[in-house]
Amino acid sequence: MKNKHVNAIVVGAGAGGGIVAKELAVAGLSVVLFERGGWATYDDHNDDELISQRTTVLGNAFGPDDKRHRRVVVNSDGSTRIVLPSEGSYSNNAACVGSGTVSYGAMAWRFMEKDFTMKSTYGHVEGSTLDDWPINYFDLEPYYEKAEWEIGVSGESGANPFESHREKPYPMPPFAYNHSANILADAAKRLGYSPFPIPMLRNSVRYGGRPACYRMRSCVGFACPVNAKCGTHNTVIPTALDSGNCELRTHCQVAEIMLDEKGRATGVKYFDEKDKGQIQTADIVVVSAAAVETARLLLNSKSKLFPNGAGNNNDWVGRNLQGHAYTGAHGLMNDDVYDDVGPGATLAIADFNHDNPGIVGGGVLCNEFTAMPYLFSKMRPPGAKRWGPEHKEYQRSQFKKLIRLHGPFQEIPNFEARVTVDSEVKDHWGIPVARLSGSRHPYDPTGCQYMSERAEEILKEAGAYHTWQRVGGRGLSGGQHQAGTTRMGNDPKISVTNKFGQVHEIDNLFIADGSLCVTNGGFNPALTIMALGYWVGDYIVKNWNGSKFK
């Protein structure tokens, strides 16, 4: 049976797509929200470390599965290899209703003013595509606020002296520091820095009809057993469904955006849960499949006017793939610092994000999320023996004494770090898979080194008797913080969408996820992706006159 025509299709029920679907549905548009996975609950995998979003060795707790999905990674010597979703270099994002917002660590960062003006702040960086966003912080500020209040954020307004202006405080009080945060807060203050509680998309008190967090050890990488973590799956998506205007189609893999001879989007081709090919037509198509899959979908949508993929006549789709170069330091303390108060990360230091001499951008440093036992088996000082009695003794005696401070360094985008589609390798449905190539910009290790040195100083001040740096910034980018592949901009020649996420030349095709980000900030990106969801959704609603754009 033919699917009924709707006003809007949203592809991907994650941080961006869940919000756009809700904005459109409550405004009265009929919406079909596609998700390649299903609903995820705590009971599916509970606290199983080997099948979580953090450690995926036996599979991805929140999808996608190893059986049907593949990607190709281009090695630095030009050779290629096929990678499975459970392997790290796949750059996986969860495939379930809510996507990463079900299992994330839930840090709720707003980018800073300078994150939107990287080029005018720091000038051109050789070999990069560093640029300003076409919008600034104040354009997005009301949408950040909406995300904080509708999804739910716990935090202490005004505690971060480097935060850009906010109109309204956080809706919930901050989480108390755990033991390691208390130790690090004192040390950081003695060094003249300004530590503060990490804002979290997690209930510190009852909010949105859901209970307060009870601080599980297994939080990041897992679903919440009491629903205290705030994602799109337990906020906006239920609202969208309640409106009566949104139909959620789970276990559907969208293969292609259909474009007519005038170059407008007419709908999508997809495979339903029984692998049957189907067509859904709509007035508008919004793609929110995260940076890798969004680029792949556009590139796989070839038509007469767009022979190289939708919106790709200038070869910018899939370019500037970014993530975050994680960097920091580890230290050993004489006494136990681990207090089993989950999820572990409670303290942030934002002094190293902008305005540091000689450093382009920067990032935030946080005390780390609890490492589960298997993950901890890989955390060793340089040169430590990996097995045998020494391994075991370290595991036994140091697990509660390790103190960590690290964070996401803002990567400098470059044109060659990119997503293309592979000409030979196909997935279960016969759709050409994403191919990841290029590497991070050579500047990244320099900035990471600076942050790791600062982290090590703080750990030493906190009393760590043995410290070592863990410096990031090399290799292929992407990962869960993937961004940048359909950058927004004012000049159609060097961007894919306009400032409202509307694809240049295709006025009824929108992007609403991290792919829009020109640069990725020195913070975890979830709240920014949510704000962009509201921003794009608001533009569509304001320009909709019942049957088409005004």
Next chain:
Amino acid sequence: METSRREFLRQLSLACGSVLFIPACAGYDSPWRFFSEKEARTVIAFAGQIIPADQDAGATDANVVNFIDKQLIGPYTRFQEEYRKGISAIENSAQKLFQKAFYELDRDNQTGFMEQMEAGKLPEEFWTEVNQRSFFNLVLDHSMQGFYGSPRHGGNKNYVSYKMMRLDYPHVLGQNRYESKCATAKLMEL
């Protein structure tokens, strides 16, 4: 009333008044799914040196090789060939160096052998199809997963590794007690 096979066997075991051992595939008495008995002995010895028993349980007590065996017919099917060839290369190397099976060597010889393998210094002649360092790292990683991962996958029997790391399980919030020098010192001040 129709009785399921499982129920029938349960009743039979109750009737006999003993625990009835039911192998995964009836008619074949090996407890292993993928490994041969001999291969299993090699991997048990190998994993047993990666995580040796001391005052706390080691890989053998935690059923680490049961974990690996189970995964090799599940999510790790793709590593089957590497295990088959890698174990064979370990055995051939040990025969050449010691004229004994790897699992028959004493502890020092086993660990010495493994250090050579970790550094890629075992005789090359047996390692033409499998890279000895890669295979070492693979078994190392899988042993860690089996020892520290959730018992539902066949290893970490009774959460022995959690006990060793002083991580209470099950986690009963508000009811677990932790030894901490800081906390104890503060209590003593009171």
